[in-house]
Amino acid sequence: MGPDLLLQRLKAIRDARMRVLALVEAFGQGDPVTWVEALEAVLTRAHTVDDPDCVMALEAITHAAAEPALPYEVKKAMYVAATERGMAAIARLFLTASPTAAIDPRLREKQLAPERPLKPAGRPLTLGERKSLARTHRRDQLLLLIRDPHPEVVAILLENPHVTEAEILKIASTRPAVPEALAKLAAHPRWSLRHAVKRALVMNPHTPLADAIRIVTTLRTAELAELAADPALPELLRRHAADLHAAAHRRPQA
Numbered sequence: 291m292g293p294d295l296l297l298q299r300l301k302a303i304r305d306a307r308m309r310v311l312a313l314v315e316a317f318g319q320g321d322p323v324t325w326v327e328a329l330e331a332v333l334t335r336a337h338t339v340d341d342p343d344c345v346m347a348l349e350a351i352t353h354a355a356a357e358p359a360l361p362y363e364v365k366k367a368m369y370v371a372a373t374e375r376g377m378a379a380i381a382r383l384f385l386t387a388s389p390t391a392a393i394d395p396r397l398r399e400k401q402l403a404p405e406r407p408l409k410p411a412g413r414p415l416t417l418g419e420r421k422s423l424a425r426t427h428r429r430d431q432l433l434l435l436i437r438d439p440h441p442e443v444v445a446i447l448l449e450n451p452h453v454t455e456a457e458i459l460k461i462a463s464t465r466p467a468v469p470e471a472l473a474k475l476a477a478h479p480r481w482s483l484r485h486a487v488k489r490a491l492v493m494n495p496h497t498p499l500a501d502a503i504r505i506v507t508t509l510r511t512a513e514l515a516e517l518a519a520d521p522a523l524p525e526l527l528r529r530h531a532a533d534l535h536a537a538a539h540r541r542p543q544a
Contacts, residue, residue, distance in 0.1 A: 291320060293331035300347045307479045309346075313354035318364045322371035330377050337511045337538035345508070349483060352504040355383040356477060362386070379533050382526075383507065385500045393466050393496070401439040401468050408434040417442065427452045436460050444471040448478050455484055462490035469498050476501040485509075492517065492527070503530050511538045 291299075303309045317325060329351055336344040354360065355368075365384045372381035393401075405414035408423075408431070415423070417440060424435050424446035435447060436457045444461060447453055458481050462472065472491060476498075481487050488505045491497045497505075506517060506527060514535035518528050 291316070291324060291328050293328050293335070296328050296332060297343050297347050300350055301343050306350065306353075306483075309350040310353045310357055310479075311359070313350055314357050314360045317354065317360060317368065322364075322367040323375070326368060326372040326375065326377055326380050329380050329383075330372075333379060333507065333534075334537065336508075337514075337534060348508050352383060352507055353477065353479070353482070356501065356504055379507065379530060379537065382503050382530055385503065397466060398468070401466075406438060406440070408438075421446055425450060432457065437464075439464065439468045439471060441468055441471040441474055444468075445474050448475060448481060455481075455486065458484070458487055459490055462487050463494060465494060465496065467494060467496040469496050472497045473501055476505060489513075492523075495522075495524075499524055499526065502527050506531050507534065511535065514538070 299312075300309050303312055332344055332347050332351065335341055336348040355365070365386060369381050369384040372378075372384070404417050406417075406420065407414050408420075420435065420438055420440070420443050423431055424438075424443050426432060426435075429452075432447075432450070432453060435443065436453070437460075438444070438447075447461070448458070458475070461467075462475055472494060475487070476482055476491055482491075482505075488509060492502050492505050492509070502524075503526070506514070507530070509517070511534075514531045517523060518532035518535055520528065523531075
């Protein structure tokens with residue numbers, strides 16, 4: 291499938307989640323070489339042309355590459371095809387290994403503890419109680435719950451219509467954080483599209499590397515040089531930003 295046909299078909303699908311699932315299905319049916327060439331073309335356009343359709347497609351592509359429903363064999367085939375053709379930025383989208391900043395095992399045990407108080411001096415609440423409260427509309431409780439690092443609580447908060455972007459940003463910026471919780475945010479069809487949330491996740495050392503790489507791929511070209519030069523970021527993430535930035539300036543503007 292060529293890039294023009296890909297953009298046309300994705301644009302025809304109104305729902306963002308359905309776009310991702312359509313790509314997952316298509317990846318498994320097409321030739322990996324043809325696919326990585328189409329993805330490279332879309333990536334190039336998204337970083338060199340002011341085209342909202344390309345940006346929309348790039349969001350769908352990065353989410354599809356991370357979608358759990360995408361079989362490992364398909365991910366591997368896409369990774370190999372991109373690597374053999376020197377398309378490093380495309381290959382990295384299909385990485386499955388995701389090292390993160392080290393967390394003290396005792397801290398992680400505390401973060402994932404089955405009981406946790408909402409307030410320091412409060413009664414410890416079970417995970418089930420906290421998950422139930424995460425559906426509340428009460429502002430006072432929501433402001434306490436966004437501090438809960440457990441991935442199952444975070445997953446419910448992400449779907450709560452009473453949670454604001456400012457609160458989601460606090461989750462994305464929390465350090466130390468549980469990587470699995472940040473991965474849920476990185477995959478969320480609504481919140482993962484917000485630019486401020488993307489930035490917070492990229493800068494958080496506890497975001498899984500594979501997720502951070504996919505997020506950086508969708509950021510503005512002007513930001514890539516800044517990220518490439520940031521010594522606080524993982525070396526592979528900086529290299530990815532540098533490759534994207536170099537490619538965007540190497541190719542002629544349309």
